[in-house]
Amino acid sequence: MPINRDYVGRTFAPAEPYEVSRTKIAEFATAIGEPSPLCHDPEAARQAGYPDVIAPPTFAIVIATTSSAQVIHDSGLGVNYSMVVHGEQAFEHARPLHAGDWVVARSTIEDIRDVGRHMMMTTRTDIITLDGEHVCTARGTLVERGA
Amino acid sequence: MLSYADAEPGTELEPKQYPATRLDLVKYAGASGDFNVIHWNERLARSVGLPDVIAHGMFTMAQAGRYVTELAGGDPAAVLEFSVRFSAMVVVPDDDKGAVIEVGGSVAGKLDGNRVAVNVTARSGGTKVLTRARAVVRLP
Numbered sequence: 123m124p125i126n127r128d129y130v131g132r133t134f135a136p137a138e139p140y141e142v143s144r145t146k147i148a149e150f151a152t153a154i155g156e157p158s159p160l161c162h163d164p165e166a167a168r169q170a171g172y173p174d175v176i177a178p179p180t181f182a183i184v185i186a187t188t189s190s191a192q193v194i195h196d197s198g199l200g201v202n203y204s205m206v207v208h209g210e211q212a213f214e215h216a217r218p219l220h221a222g223d224w225v226v227a228r229s230t231i232e233d234i235r236d237v238g239r240h241m242m243m244t245t246r247t248d249i250i251t252l253d254g255e256h257v258c259t260a261r262g263t264l265v266e267r268g269a
Numbered sequence: 270m271l272s273y274a275d276a277e278p279g280t281e282l283e284p285k286q287y288p289a290t291r292l293d294l295v296k297y298a299g300a301s302g303d304f305n306v307i308h309w310n311e312r313l314a315r316s317v318g319l320p321d322v323i324a325h326g327m328f329t330m331a332q333a334g335r336y337v338t339e340l341a342g343g344d345p346a347a348v349l350e351f352s353v354r355f356s357a358m359v360v361v362p363d364d365d366k367g368a369v370i371e372v373g374g375s376v377a378g379k380l381d382g383n384r385v386a387v388n389v390t391a392r393s394g395g396t397k398v399l400t401r402a403r404a405v406v407r408l409p
Contacts (some may be wrong), residue, residue: 146300153300154331155287158343170344178338179348180331184301204317208326210401212352218345261352 125234125241125266126200133230134196137188139252142223146184147177154178164221174221182213186247186260189227193245194264199231201243202266209242210263216256224252232261239268270342271376273383273408280376282340282387287332289324289359289393290367297328311363324359329370329398333389336372337404340387349384350405359393368393383407 144164151161156178159166167175194201219225226249233244242265249258271282294308303325306313314322330353334345341347361368370393377386389402 150300153293153296154328154335155293156331156335156338156345158338158345160343160345172346176346178331178345179334179351180327183327187302208355210352210354211327211330212350214350215346215348 124200125243126198127234129196129199129231130234131231133228134189134193136226136228137192139224139226140185140188142177142185142219142221142225144175144221147175147181147221150181150184151178154180167220172218172220176218176220179213179215181219182215182249182258182260183211185219185225185227185249185258186229186262189229189247190245190262193229193231201264205267206264207267208262209265210244210261212261214259216258219249219257223257225249225257226252237265241266241268271340271385271408273379273385276376276379276385276408278376278378282374282376284371284373284390285336285339287335287370287372288367289328289332289361289370290365291322291361291363293367294322294324294328294361297325297331301325301327303327319358321360321362324361324368324370326355329355329359329391329393332370333372333391333399333402333404336374337387337389337406340374340408341406342409347407348404349407351403353389353399353402355398356400357393357396357398359398370398377403380405383409
């Protein structure tokens with residue numbers, strides 16, 4: 123079953139609010155090998171002018187996934203998850219995510235298209251604080267491999 | 270590290286190597302919440318036609334992210350925009366060395382506000398694993 127093109131332009135309900143924590147930033151930074159004290163040491167981050175430790179640039183995927191997962195698993199959209207690979211990913215940061223942020227992620231399907239035997243779907247996920255400040259836009263493209 | 274004053278379009282940046290071992294993938298799975306079996310279970314990876322366990326695309330992107338962070342003096346907040354296309358798998362064998370991701374780049378253009386556009390390259394096992402990888406970073 124192909125991916126349902128009627129979903130292009132659809133915005134999904136926002137995900138549950140996500141609290142960015144020092145522990146999660148440190149865990150993520152350690153997992154990717156990022157040694158910057160700005161990710162691990164609150165005092166170093168404050169001396170550099172940040173409210174608390176800041177996240178590496180690709181950390182936003184953790185938050186974006188809280189929203190994009192519901193897109194992929196929407197039964198009416200018809201994505202065959204077992205055939206999906208990650209095609210492209212982009213981030214635009216208005217500012218770094220920092221410990222203490224409370225944010226919500228909200229996804230919109232921007233495009234669904236055929237590429238040869240495959241289908242590609244691009245989803246934009248906006249990450250916004252509970253006060254409405256836009257922090258990051260994550261844009262991911264999935265490729266569903268044709269049989 | 271690159272300074273804005275020294276950045277000229279075409280400037281080639283020194284490549285760096287980043288390891289990707291099975292342990293790194295297990296740690297990344299836990300930290301990111303991506304527990305897809307193809308990133309840690311060789312039996313199941315082979316059952317879906319893969320040569321072996323492969324790295325998360327986002328792990329590879331994160332290594333390229335470290336590279337551009339380091340370029341900007343170690344400040345992760347300096348990476349304002351970052352986009353990649355995943356063009357090949359990083360195959361991670363079950364040995365002590367794992368795979369190596371070699372990341373390099375060149376200055377694509379100078380922007381205002383101490384920002385530069387950087388074209389990033391990433392290879393593993395002689396294959397380009399990222400294409401169309403581009404970052405906008407704010408330099409000291």
